Amino acid sequence: MLNKNVIQDLLNEALVTGADFAELFFEDTNQEAIRVTSKDVSNVSFNNVHGVGVRLIKNNDVVYGYSNDVSEEKVRALVMSLSASFSGDKKEATPLREALPFDNKVKRPMESVPASEKTEKLLALSDVILSHDPRIVQSITQLLSWKQSILVANSNGVYQNDERHYARVILMGVASENGQMQQVFEGPGRAMGFEIFDDVNPFELAKDVAERAIHMLSAQPIVAQEMPVVLANGWGGVIFHEACGHPLEATAVAKGLSPFTGKLGQAIGSSVVTAYDDGDVDGAWGRTSFDDEGMKTQKNLLIENGILKSYLVDYRNGLTMHHKPTGSGRRQNYKFPPTSRMNTTYIAPGKDKVEDIIKDTKYGLYAKQLGGGQVSPATGEFNFSVSEGYMIEDGKLTTPVKGAMLIGKGHEVLFKIDKVADNLDFGQGMCGSISGAIPTDVGQPTIRVSKMTVGGAGGQA
């Protein structure tokens, strides 16, 4: 790692051709994956990501360079090569401040835990899945963990390090009967060390994974139709993430691509919808103390009673949009320039009770578990899949259904949310966008959307 004086010199040199802003981002990440298949530890791998990303901005134009070679000589050559893209009067970098303290609150960092302790947990979890039912033919459990150490310094005086610890427990079960196979997956993640095993109830989840796989063997393909959809709490929040979160990112808003462009202060959803993106939820998978531009993360109110309150904004898009950055500058690693991204995004709890919402639904779909989804921020069109669902008939849950795919337009669906329950929960995933794949939480209480297009293979061919 280069020392602070050298970094200060490099930032000054970066501005000699007239760039307005220069930033150096150093990273060293060590990632470990341990996998148990059935009754054996079948795979252990280690991956180190190490390098520097250099970013210069002038009038909103960006030049970016990255290399795994962080020697002073190499970084200087990179700075020179990038600054040659600009011409103009030399600017001065602000003297670098002192780094602010960060607290990642990790109790047992993974690197301090012996491998045997990790494999013991994974083997026990695998056994819970495998021994649940003779129809379970395979179980895979995995512990993914990484520690990302970063240092970001820029010509505005920011000098900030941070250390992020991530842990994720993957649980998978495969059930098979009469040539039919069903696979169920859970992947709780936390910004934690080994204490994740005390936090996420993995043994209960493992049992649940096995039970759901068995259950899905008898699920019928859903008949395609339009109907009300009740989305269960937790992972159900992926609908808000796709339909609303991505289009609120400055990446889409700054260029006027998002349907929410220019809508601050206006109603963009039903009045029962209040939503936040929070970069600082203790232990949350999507948490960092500081963002990848060195700004302290914060809790951002996005929508209040249906009214749009804020976008998610990074430094560069903030300049274009005349909007304060929201601590949302993120990137997968040094190979990406940062941009506005989500952390822990959720719909705030309402007052309805889940039982009442279901009782109140004459006919519809109860989406208990969701798979992933995708959105096109320009058109607002999104989709997400239901991995475990039940029909609702006369206010009661009936047949299990499979293969349901929900589609809609984000700016329309927000107006169709007519019930919000009081049971906020979260789910974890890797969110992919132009600055790479990053850990994010999605969250919501159980909600009802009054009408959605539901795709499925059931019915008459």
Place this chain on the structure above:
Amino acid sequence: MNTKKWIELGLSKGLSDVEISVSESTSLKLVSYEGKIEQNTISDVSTVSIRGIYEGNIGKVKFEFISDDQVDKMLDKVIENAKVLTVKEPAIIYEGSPSYPEVKVNDFDFASVPMTKKVEDLITLEMRIRNNEKVSNVQTAVYQENTSGAILTNSKGLHLTRKNRFAYAYGVGVFKEGDDVTTAYEFDIFKTYDQFDPNKLADITIEKGLKSLGPVSLPTKFYPVVFSNETFSELLSVFSGLYSAESAYRHLTPFENKVGESIAQSNFNLIDDPLHEKAYFQIPFDDEGVACKKKYIIKDGVFQGFMNDLKMASIFNQDPTGNSFSGGIQTTNLYLEPGEKSFDALIEPIQDGVYITELVGLHAGVKAISGDFSLQASGFKIEQGKVVYPVNMIVVSGNFFEVMNAIEAFGNDLKFDVSGFGSPSVFVKSLSISGESK
């Protein structure tokens, strides 16, 4: 990098065999917006991967912080990781195949093209799209070039190298008519710079966008469905893991006991061909140093066998197929054999059907293991044998294993995508389409 020294160091630490691969890549990426370059990215990254066998188990590491000291630590890590394994499976580092296929190396140096020319061409691409009267914005326009090289060497004396150079470009147009918004792009990959024709690429993008303006959803029911060559390639890709020997060994594929049995209709032929001339990349050897070769996965509807790596070849007592990539078993260039029908002839018998040209959310809407898929789609309505108007916001659902037995006709328009999956357009008898009632 002194790989020879590192191998010796590994052996001296007690590893019985050591394999090192070093990959080096450089890239340039230009992004244009509103007629100027808004982002210019350059990169230069080397990565070292080491695999080593310790007491019969294989440990592996991959790292970017490269120094002799670090390699020393990483070799210790290989041993540490190997010790954690409890599985009793063959651990093999390869002495090499008897011979390797000849592959033409692309030696075109994209760096020899002046930067000003690349900038000019990319801006031409963006502005030609932008200047169309139905285009409200260009989301992004990108030119990227990549050069990569890799060395694979091991303690059994293997020493193989490969090089790769290519560039690509695309521009995403946002097309608007009234309240209706749609995006369109065409991805073009090229091996020499003179293959880059920004005007033509812009025109294809515009044509695609204009054609899909004013889409409607469709009434929910079962329709005859034609998948474009590009969308059927995507379906082939998401189910390709089912043909892996590891999936069979771990009970993760329904084809586990189906070798020699019919799993598709009798004119369904699925082939993995590392050297296919229409594919973007020709691949002489896999990540373990095994020579790649052409093989049928499904021939005349009958499942021919699994693709493997060295470990699985040993477990199943078979010859290695050369399909070890990125730490797992993957296809090289997997394609569905085309038929004889032109596209027009393919859709000619369809009275009331759907032509699908785009599938969205493949990572979420497919359950590979059960064959079920349910995917957001867009494309065109087919009526009386002709493509008539655009449709979007529909979901196409079915079961892929059933589709493999319900194909009415194969087109003659085989096309590969950049990840090495190829297909002709395919006419499927009947699938569920759900849409909106208006």
